[in-house]
Amino acid sequence: MAVICKAMANGLLFTLSLALLGWGVEGQGNGRNKKEVSGQATVYLGQNRDIWRPLMHTTVNLSEIRSIKSSFQVRTFDPEGTIFYGDTKNGEDWFVLSLKNGICMMQIKKEDLLVSVAGGPKLNDGKWHTLEVSNQGKFVILTVDGSSGLEVGMQSNQPEQVLSGELRLALGGILINKEKLIVQFGPQMDGCVQEGNWLNISLPWEAEVEELWPCYQNIKPGSYFPGTGLAIFNTSVFPIEADGEVRIELWGDFHQMDGTILSINSSGQQPMLILVTNNITKEVTLTFGEEKMSMKDTFRRLVITFLTDSLQVLQDKDDPKTTTFPISPVSHPEYLTTWKEGRLAIGGLLGEVDENVGSQYLTGCLEKIQVQGRDLDLDLAVKHTSVSSHSCPA
Template structure:
């Protein structure tokens, strides 16, 4: 059981839509129509707070979309969605207040009105009985019922919550992992603590057949990292590329097909460029290594059938992984000019998609 005022890390989901924690109370016990809590994130999209009654017949969702608060409500025969207010994905703690005044649902941020949603239905109000369900970090209805679709994963934290003045504690949703603490201070980036990695199917990266080149750029302080930075395997599971950082020797080892070479880690930008059977590497925009291969596993099919892992070494079998996972903060990973969102990968629950600790 988790007290309602606890600090809760929402960014540790093992199931896309399932909430992290939830609580249930009788509607007749509700004495307040206001919830207040503090919220912090660098994540521009995801579920923050959910509530419903009558087992999901009527429901409310507070989420972020493009960094801005979004409210979706289903009540009686009415569905409504509204977006507005300040951007909240700035890594600062914000005081949030959600309340009801007559036919209006109000959202205040840091003491100022951010969003007002009006509701009206011809349906006669029923006697308020039954159970109320509240949840954080996910929803308790099928996502197909949403008026506006969005990605649910939220790398954020809440604290100091007063949830309708209910005394019932939060409980972990069945099958959830143990609660992870929130970082005391954060900065933008994806944090890999050394216990897992993030995997993308290459086909989801929408890379066209590389007639010219495929471009991958990674930003971060590589001298402060240790472990496998990146790996790439083809559809036949042959290792096409592995990049490993050794913090003690301050070197970066590249395994490209059957070729190996090393370089120093004293850079903040690493660029990998694939041109048919040629591969080049540059640090801070200065090219230093070009390799070539006749290996058939390195042709364009790898971008249709392969897998790209950030933070670990892909194994030969689907479930096999290397153990030298990355420890460190990647500020961003850009593939073909588009920044990767770790929330869209199959990743270990320990990885923070949008936030890194400030050391």
């Protein structure tokens, strides 16, 4: 347990100040092609990389640890993802703190024991919450905003070992095989960490990315597209209703966005449907086969519904307006087949030949996305590049 405690206390000392997008994080090289980052850097956990790979990490000798308590603040709208990780014995004993369903989850491996516990208040409300992890005897204790959150007691039949060697710490990822986790979860988190006090260790951290993305000063729920990436889904994961209906709903200020909002196609074909917005002309254009529809009225919700014989487009405004296009071999043949075997891109135009390549990327915030009546989690995309999946700058 002392090992875990030290892994936590020795954790991560960040005093993270909020910054607007565009403010860089200072760092310098260390001769190993790794950028060294101060433990006090602002850290955005959702930066694009391999989803299990830590954003940054450090190693410290156990003999240097003087504190058994770590505290930091976290802010997110994301219900699931990795916050931080610590281990000893090169990963034989380890600790992971994450969110799942919006609440904290601790997973601990020590000697012959494996423990997982989850509980406490939901933290994915977009507000800053202070978390403190400490080791008290045989217990690891997590407090949230000064109140009791989680408490884990562990006692092994193995003789107590004298701690020695190194402690590895990682932020936003883990250093063990994910199959070793007791409870599997989605690791990528659209969230920020700040004001950390990690065991009073001031060693620099090594970043696994060239530049750390900063955090927005204020955020609101939604998915933010910075104009450099998109999210791609296999349409086969969205079942067609018994009556053949396919329904896509989008919420947001469409006249504040710019670029391709969504596109649908199947391999090697021209896009079946493209939805584009122009921030200069304040025009939203939907192209479906040979048909084209221009929308200049102000609206904050758009519903696109494929029926067996028609495509319906609803602009939800003070005076709702529905436009209907007949579906025929002229407009687009076998659209149901395209939906069953195609790709749906949110935030860009899929390539005609290579459907994993996007262009005409969207800049702006989609406040909510639903497909077949269910909220779309961009963390589940086949390809997800430079998109903040659960938050937008406010």
